[in-house]
Amino acid sequence: MQLLPPKLPNLRALPPIWRESLLPAEAASLVLDPVFRGHGVPAGHGRPVLLIPGYLAGDASLTTMARWLQRAGYRTERAGIRLNVGCGGATVTRLEERLEALSAAAGGRRVALVGQSRGGAHARALAGRRPELVSGVVALGSPLRDPLMVHPLVRMNVELVGRLGSLGxxxxxxxxxxxxxxxxPLRENLRTPLPPDVGYVSIYSRRDGIVDWRACLDPGAEHVEVDATHLGMGFHAPTYRAVAAALRRFRDAELGADEPAAAPLAAAA
Incomplete structure (x- = not known):
């Protein structure tokens, strides 16, 4: 069986991958930004959040975001992934078990899913599989429309990993x-429309040097544009503001008519 389709997507408009080296500057700016100290971040009050890392990354890649959410009062859970290079179907099945356990530990509350890159696609599939347990999905730079709309160097790596997996x-x-x-089943879960009470936000950047930003524009999602590198979305202040706004929307939907209706998410400045 052929591992990958022979036709590469048109990625000539993709920014140079070297821009991903700006990650340290984005992380330094985050520490100085008021959002990192909790300004404008809705109080979590123990609401559960499951964080899912991207391709070639593990739980440690989202440590900064996890600690930020914890300081705001959220109950965070990691995906239990050391390196996200495994079969997507098997990964989502394991994530489903974590989702069930986290919801139960939080008193039956629905869980917000925050996934970066490939992790965002996993989050969307998980929400399609178990929408009754999910309050909303936030995807950060995730190739939701086509997982292979990525930089050619990254695609070559995916192909190499796939060949090694096929060899056993x-x-x-x-x-x-x-x-x-x-x-x-994962592909079917990705195609399953989410019910109205499950929020779905895709955060993307035209400066993304890994994923073609157009792959992030899932028609079923609300789109929020930021000016970040791909890797930097886990350490980027405007992205954190967009995540905070999404979590506020999920909370308001949970609380129902007693809360004022939230305005549409604006592009993060």
Whole structure:
């Protein structure tokens, strides 16, 4: 079975991948921004949030965001992923178990899912599978329309990992993950429309050096544009403001008619 389709997406408009080296500057700016100290961040009051890392990343990549949410009073849970290179179908099944446990530990509350890059696609699939347990999804730079609309160097890495997985190296995605049976439930979950009471926000950047920003524009999502690198979305102050606004919307929807209606999310400055 062919691992990847032969036609590469048109990525000539993608910013140079070297821009991802600006991550340290974005992280330094975050520490100085009022949002990092909680300004404008809705109080969590124990509301659960499950954080899902991106491709080639693990739980540690979202440590800064997790601690920020904890300071605001949210109950955060990691995905239990050391390196997100495994079969997507198997990963979402494991995440479903964590989702169930986190909701139960939070007294039956619905869980907000925040996923970066590939993790955002996992979050969307998980919400499609168990919408009754999810208050909303926030995807950060996630190729939701096509997982292979990425920089050619990253796509080459995906292909290499897939070939190793097909040769029997454990814990890696393989040729069946693109079109085979192992990930068919995941693909079906991604196509399943979310009910109105499950929020869905896709945050994207035209400066993204890894993912073609157009891949983030899922028609079913509310789109918020920021000016960040791909890796920097986990350390970028305007992205944090967009996440905070999304969580506020999820909270308001949970509380119902007693809360004032929230305005549409604005592009983060």
């Amino acid at each position: 190296v454990p814990g890696l995605l393989n040729s069946g993950c693109r079109d085979g049976d192992c990930c068919e």
